[in-house]
Each structure stands twice: as structure tokens, then as C-alpha cells.
Amino acid sequence: MAQTELGGRVVAITGAARGIGLAVASGCVSAGMRVVVGDLDARAVQQVAEQLGPNAVGVVVDVSDEDSFASFLDAAEEHFGPLDVLINNAGVLRMGPLAEATAEDVRLQLDVNVRGVITGTRLAMQRFIARGQGHIVNMASSASMIATPNGAVYSASKHAVLGLTRAVRGELRGTAVRTTVVMPGVIRTEMTQDFAPALGVRVVEPEAVAEAILAALRTGAPEIYVPKEVGLQGRLFTMLPARASDAMKRLARVDRVMH
Numbered sequence: 001m002a003q004t005e006l007g008g009r010v011v012a013i014t015g016a017a018r019g020i021g022l023a024v025a026s027g028c029v030s031a032g033m034r035v036v037v038g039d040l041d042a043r044a045v046q047q048v049a050e051q052l053g054p055n056a057v058g059v060v061v062d063v064s065d066e067d068s069f070a071s072f073l074d075a076a077e078e079h080f081g082p083l084d085v086l087i088n089n090a091g092v093l094r095m096g097p098l099a100e101a102t103a104e105d106v107r108l109q110l111d112v113n114v115r116g117v118i119t120g121t122r123l124a125m126q127r128f129i130a131r132g133q134g135h136i137v138n139m140a141s142s143a144s145m146i147a148t149p150n151g152a153v154y155s156a157s158k159h160a161v162l163g164l165t166r167a168v169r170g171e172l173r174g175t176a177v178r179t180t181v182v183m184p185g186v187i188r189t190e191m192t193q194d195f196a197p198a199l200g201v202r203v204v205e206p207e208a209v210a211e212a213i214l215a216a217l218r219t220g221a222p223e224i225y226v227p228k229e230v231g232l233q234g235r236l237f238t239m240l241p242a243r244a245s246d247a248m249k250r251l252a253r254v255d256r257v258m259h
Contacts, residue, residue, distance in 0.1 A: 003218040004135075007032030010083050012076040014063050014120065015090030017044035020139070020187060023206035024087060027214050029055050036076035038063075039090070063090045063116030070123055085217060086124040087137040088117045088161075098152040106153050113157035121168060128177040135178045135220075137213060138165045142185045142225075145234030146249070169222055180216040181223050184209050185230040202227050 011028050015021040017039035028035045029052045037052070038061040039045045045058030057079050061072035077083055092112045094105040117138055128134025144162035147155040165181035172179060186203045204227050212226045225231035237245045 004220070006214070006217055008034070009085060010034045010036070010076065010080040011085035011087060012036040012038060012059075012073060012083055013087040013089055014038045014061060014072075014116070016087075017041050017048050019190060020184065020206045020209050021087075021089040022048060023210040024089065024213055025052060025056065027207070027210035029053065031214055033085075034080040036072075036080065038072050061090075063088075063120060064111035066119050066123075069116070069119050073123055073127070082131065083124070083127060083134070085135045085137065086120055087139070087213065088120045089137075089139045090116055091139060091141075093151065093154045095150050095154075097150055101153065109153045109157050113154070114160045117161050118164060121164065125168070125172070125177065129172075129175060133176045135180070135217060136165075136168070137180045137182060137216065140165070140181050140183050142183055142230045142234055144181075144183055146237050178220045178222075180213070180221060182209065182213060182216075182226070183224070183230055183234065184226045185233075187226070202229070 006028070011033050013021055013025050013028070013035065016025045016035075016037040021039070025035050025037050025048065033055070035052060035056040037045050037048050037056055037058045039048075039058075040060065040062055042060045045060060047058075049056045049058035057076075059072050059075045060068075062068040073083060073086070090112055092109050094101065094109055096105075121136055121138065124134060124136050128136070138161050140161040141154075141158040143151060143155040144158040147159075162181055162183070165179050169179045187209060188203050188205050209226045212224045215221070216224050223231075225234070237249065
């Protein structure tokens, strides 16, 4: 299968001022892409864009607001030309027992992790289908397959991203518009700094996710796992009967990751 050349292509990335998003933005610039750094933090997006150089620009975006998201995509195209790739990376995690969660914590995670991804995917689809090409990358999580106590809303939101992207993949069959859903495990970022260790769970750097995404942009891989064993672990927990799956989670201390 022929690989897509990334040099000169335009990519917009949400949540790109730090963590995985920043690593992806840096990797895209290194690959010769023109990068639109999107984040809610105006100062941070400008600083990151300046650090990345002339092939990057920073644009403020609130992914939970459709008008803001549409303006973000418009600004990307005004600066660099027609968009080739949208990476829906922005995400929020609030840990703790669901019974103790505030309504605001629930709303924020659903607004950013679910509604924001759906909005971005829909707006990008409209542009890409009309042009006959494009690539949408949605950031899910190992939590899309392995539901973890004290992360119920986050797990639910990432299950939604996985289901959304798989459904959209079917809708786009027969077109030249591609989708990729990314399922990282535990990545060394601010979001995971309070996670507890679990057996068989490797902590990897954000750059590993960036490398996997760049590879998917070249090959069109529909689903990727970082590190790769996350896919095997997720399928195992999903395929086992519920009680066996729960027992294995306890044994491996997976149920205590979000302590």
C-alpha cells in the first residue's frame, strides 16, 4: 500500500500546548507539515507556536463550543490553506468515585472528551468529504477498553470516542477520507502523574504516541495502540467473562491505577 507523503500537509491539533498534543505538534513539524496549535490557553499556544518555528501557528480554541471550533478550523485554513488533517487530542480527566463527583466535573469531561470530539469530527467530515480527501485522528484511550474504577466518566467518554470513530469509519467507506482512533496506555504527562503502577503496564513518553500517529498518517492505519501491548490487554479484558475480567484487574492492580 502506497504511503502518504506528509511534507507540506496542513494539520490542526487540539490540546496541543502540552503533553501528547505538544509532542504530536513537534513531530508533525519535524515531518515537514504545517501545524496549527490549538488550545484554550492563549499564551501557551503562542509560546508553543513560536518554539516550533515558521511552520506553526497558535490559535485559541474551546472545543466544547461549536462556533469556537469552526473558527479554529477557519483560522487554520486562512493561515496555511486547505486542511488535510484534524487531530482531536484535547481531553480532560477528573479522578475519583462517581458518587463523589460534582456535576461540573462530569459536564467538563463530557463536553471536552465527547462533545468536542464529535463536533470536530463532524466539522472536519463536512470539509473533507466535499474535497474528496482528509484524515481525522481521534484520541481515545486504553480506558476505551479497560474501564477503571475512579475514572468512570473518563472511561465512558473514551468508550464514546472509540464507538464514534468506528461508526464514522463505516460512513466514510468508499471515500478517500480516513479515520484513525488512538488508544494510548499510561503516558508520562501531567494527566497521569497521580496514577498508581500496575503489573504489565509500561509508562511511555508522549513522543511514542506522536511517532505512532505520524506512522498512521502515512499508512492510514484505522486503530493504533501505544504501547502495542495495550491492544492485547484491552481485548483480553473485554473478551473474558465479567467476573474473570474483574478478578484479573484486581490481580494486576489495574483497578487501582486511578486511586
